[in-house]
Amino acid sequence: MNILLIGSGGREHALAWKLAQSPLCDTLFAAPGNPGIAEEAELVVLDVADHAAVLSFCAGHGIGLVVVGPEAPLVDGLGDSLRDAGVPVFGPNRKAAQLEGSKGFTKDMCAAAGIPTAGYKRHDSKASALAGLSDFEPPYVIKADGLAAGKGVIIADTREEAEAAIGDMFGGGFGDAGASVVIEEFMTGEEASFFALTDGKDVVAFGSAQDHKRVGDGDTGPNTGGMGAYSPAPVLTEALQTEVMERIIKPTVAHMAAQGMPYSGVLFAGLMLTEQGPRLIEYNARFGDPECQVLMMRFNGDLAALMLAVATGKLAEAEAPTFSSDTALTVVMAANGYPGTPERGGTISLEKVMEAKVFHAGTTERDGRLVASGGRVLNVTATGGNVTEAKRVAYAAVDAIDFPTGFCRRDIGWREAEREAQGDCHTNHD
Ligand code: AMP
Ligand code: GLY
Numbered sequence: 001m002n003i004l005l006i007g008s009g010g011r012e013h014a015l016a017w018k019l020a021q022s023p024l025c026d027t028l029f030a031a032p033g034n035p036g037i038a039e040e041a042e043l044v045v046l047d048v049a050d051h052a053a054v055l056s057f058c059a060g061h062g063i064g065l066v067v068v069g070p071e072a073p074l075v076d077g078l079g080d081s082l083r084d085a086g087v088p089v090f091g092p093n094r095k096a097a098q099l100e101g102s103k104g105f106t107k108d109m110c111a112a113a114g115i116p117t118a119g120y121k122r123h124d125s126k127a128s129a130l131a132g133l134s135d136f137e138p139p140y141v142i143k144a145d146g147l148a149a150g151k152g153v154i155i156a157d158t159r160e161e162a163e164a165a166i167g168d169m170f171g172g173g174f175g176d177a178g179a180s181v182v183i184e185e186f187m188t189g190e191e192a193s194f195f196a197l198t199d200g201k202d203v204v205a206f207g208s209a210q211d212h213k214r215v216g217d218g219d220t221g222p223n224t225g226g227m228g229a230y231s232p233a234p235v236l237t238e239a240l241q242t243e244v245m246e247r248i249i250k251p252t253v254a255h256m257a258a259q260g261m262p263y264s265g266v267l268f269a270g271l272m273l274t275e276q277g278p279r280l281i282e283y284n285a286r287f288g289d290p291e292c293q294v295l296m297m298r299f300n301g302d303l304a305a306l307m308l309a310v311a312t313g314k315l316a317e318a319e320a321p322t323f324s325s326d327t328a329l330t331v332v333m334a335a336n337g338y339p340g341t342p343e344r345g346g347t348i349s350l351e352k353v354m355e356a357k358v359f360h361a362g363t364t365e366r367d368g369r370l371v372a373s374g375g376r377v378l379n380v381t382a383t384g385g386n387v388t389e390a391k392r393v394a395y396a397a398v399d400a401i402d403f404p405t406g407f408c409r410r411d412i413g414w415r416e417a418e419r420e421a422q423g424d425c426h427t428n429h430d
Contacts, residue, residue, distance in 0.1 A: 002062050003304060005030045005041060006048055006078075007069025010332075010361030010379040011289035014296040015067060015303070016040040017359070022304035029061065035370060036360025048073045051081035058087050065090065065308050071286050074265075075101040075147060088311035092285050095261040099252070100285035103143045103152075103182045110280060113255040115248050117280040118272075120184035126170035129181050133162055136183055144169050145180035151223070155186070189274040190415075191281065192233040193291055194241065196249045196269070197306065199315040200262030203253050205245060207298065207323055208233040209291040210415070215339055217411045224339045225376060228412030230329040230387055231294035234419075235273060244271065244278050252283070264310060290330045293359050293379045297328035329390035329413050330381040331398050333406045335362070338375035346372045346405025356382040356397030377406055387416040 001024050005016055013036040020028050020040040030037045031046035047053055058066065066082055068074055068091035077094035091097075098105040110117040118141070123129035133140060140162035144152035152174055156162035168174070169181050195206040209231040215221040236244070248269060256263040268284035268291070287295070296303075300322045309318035335342035342362075348370045350358055359381060362374020380397045384390035391413045398408055 001025065001064035002027045002029065004058060004063045004066045005069065006066065006073060008032050008034050009069065009289055010359040010376065011287050011292040012069040013037050013359040014293040015069060018296045018299065018303040019067065022302045024302065024304040034360045035363050035365050048078060049076065051078060054078065055081060055085050063087060065304065065311060067307055069286060071097065071100050071147065071284065074285050088308060090307040090311050091265045092263050093261065096256055096263040097285040099263065099283040101147055102145050103282065104145045104180060106283055107182055109252065109255055113251040115251055115280055116277060118185040118187050120182050122180065122182050124180050126166060129166045129183065130163060132183055133159060136185060139186045141184045141186050142166060143182045143184065144174040145182060146176055148174045187272040187274055187279055189272045190235055192236045192271050192273060193288055194236060194244050194269045194271055195295065196245070196267045197310050197315065198253045198263060198267060199310045199313045200257055200264045201313065202315040203250055204315065204321055205241060206266065206321055207231055207295045208236040208241065209288065209294055211288065211291055212409060212412055217409050222339055226288065226290050227332045227409045228330055229290045229294050230327055230390065230413045230416065231291065231298055232327065234416060240273070240278055244269065248278065248280050290332055290379050293330045293381050294328040297357065297381055297383055298323040298326060300324060326383045326385060327387050327390045328381060328383045329387060329394050330379045331394045331408050331412050332376050333378040333380060333398065333401065333403055333408045334376050335372045336405050336407060342375040343405050344373055346403065348372060348377070349402040352400040353397045354400065355393050356380050358397065372405060386420050387413040388420050391417060
C-alpha cells in the first residue's frame with residue numbers, strides 16, 4: 001500500500017518514521033514534508049487546500065491511506081473529499097473536526113453528553129460578552145471560538161484585562177476565530193493529555209503525555225505550541241485513565257455518532273485533573289506536537305495497519321495498541337525569537353548526536369546544509385527507564401547539537417523528575 005502523509009512538522013516526522021517501518025507500507029509520500037521526513041518518504045509538492053489536486057495525486061499514485069497530520073486541512077474538509085472519493089483517510093470529517101475547530105461546539109457537546117468540563121457561556125457579540133463576565137469570578141477564561149493557532153485562550157486576572165481581551169477578540173485581533181467567544185469557569189489542577197483512537201464506533205486508548213507550553217524555564221514567559229513533552233504521564237493513573245475513557249472519551253464518540261457526524265481518527269483530550277476528578281479542557285482532532293513524537297517512540301505496533309483500521313471502520317478487528325513501558329521525553333530546540341518572530345536561516349549540525357532520535361520540526365536545506373526555517377526547529381527525543389533517565393539522554397544529545405541561533409528549555413520533565421527524586425513515582429501505565 002502507498003501512503004500519503006500531509007504535514008511538515010516534528011509530529012509528521014515522527015509519524016513518517018513509524019509509518020515507514022510498517023510492512024504494509026510500500027511507498028510513503030509526504031506533502032510537503034521536511035529534510036528529516038525526506039529520510040523516510042518521497043516528498044511531493046501538493047496544495048492541500050486544492051482537494052481535487054490531492055484526489056488526483058491519490059488516484060495517480062495508488063494511495064491506499066492518507067494520514068492528515070495538522071488540524072487545518074481537517075477543519076477545511078479534506079477528510080470529506082477523500083472519503084467521498086473512496087480514499088481511506090486517517091482524520092475526521094469537517095463536521096466532526098469541529099471538536100477542535102469550535103470551542104463553543106465542544107462545550108455544547110459536553111453539556112449535551114454530560115461530560116465533565118468547566119461551566120461556560122457562549123457569546124456572539126461584544127456587548128453580550130462584556131455583560132456575561134458578571135456570570136464568572138476572576139480569573140476569567142476567555143476563548144476565541146475558532147482556530148487561532150494556539151493563541152485564542154486568554155486567562156485574565158482582572159475584569160479590566162478580561163474586557164480588553166473581549167474587545168480584542170471582537171475587534172478582529174484573532175481574525176474570524178474571535179467572531180464568537182466562550183467565557184468559562186477557571187479550573188485548577190495539573191494538566192495532562194490523553195489520546196484515543198476511534199473509527200466512529202469503537203475506541204481504544206492510545207497513551208498519555210504531559211507537555212510544557214511556556215517558552216521559559218520554570219514555566220515562565222509566553223505560551224508556545226509546546227517546548228517539550230514526555231510520555232507516559234504517570235499522574236494519569238490507570239484508574240484515572242479508565243475514568244477518562246468512560247466519562248469523557250466514550251460519551252463523546254457515542255454522542256458524535258448519534259448526531260450523524262461520527263468522529264474518526266485520533267481524539268487528543270487536554271485534561272485538568274481537578275479535585276473533583278478529570279475534566280476536559282479541550283479536544284484536538286489530531287496528534288499533539290510534540291506529544292506525538294514521544295508517543296511514537298513508545299508505540300510498539302504497526303502504525304499503518306492501525307491507522308488503516310481506524311480509517312476503514314475496522315478498529316474492532318485490529319490488534320490492540322501496545323506501548324513500551326519506558327518513558328520517552330522530547331526537548332524542543334527553537335530558533336531565537338520564538339514564539340515571536342523566529343530567526344530563520346541559522347545553520348544546524350547533527351553529526352555528533354549519538355543516542356537520541358532527532359525529529360525535524362522546522363528545518364530546510366540550503367546549499368546542501370541544514371538550516372532553521374521555523375519557530376520550533378528540532379525535537380530531540382530519547383527514552384529511558386523513567387523521566388530522569390530519558391531527560392539525561394535527551395539533554396546529552398541537545399548538547400551535542402551545533403545550532404548557535406537556537407535555544408531550548410533546560411527543565412523539560414521537571415515536575416515528574418522532582419517526584420522521582422522524592423521517590424514518589426507511580427508505575428508507567430499505558
Ligand atoms: P486550550 O487551548 O483550550 O487548551 O487552552 C490553553 C491553556 O489554557 C490550557 O492548556 C490551560 O492551561 C488553560 N486553560 C484553558 N481553559 C481553562 C480553564 N477553564 N481553566 C483553567 N485553565 C484553562
Ligand atoms: N502541544 C500541544 C498541541 O499540539 O496542541
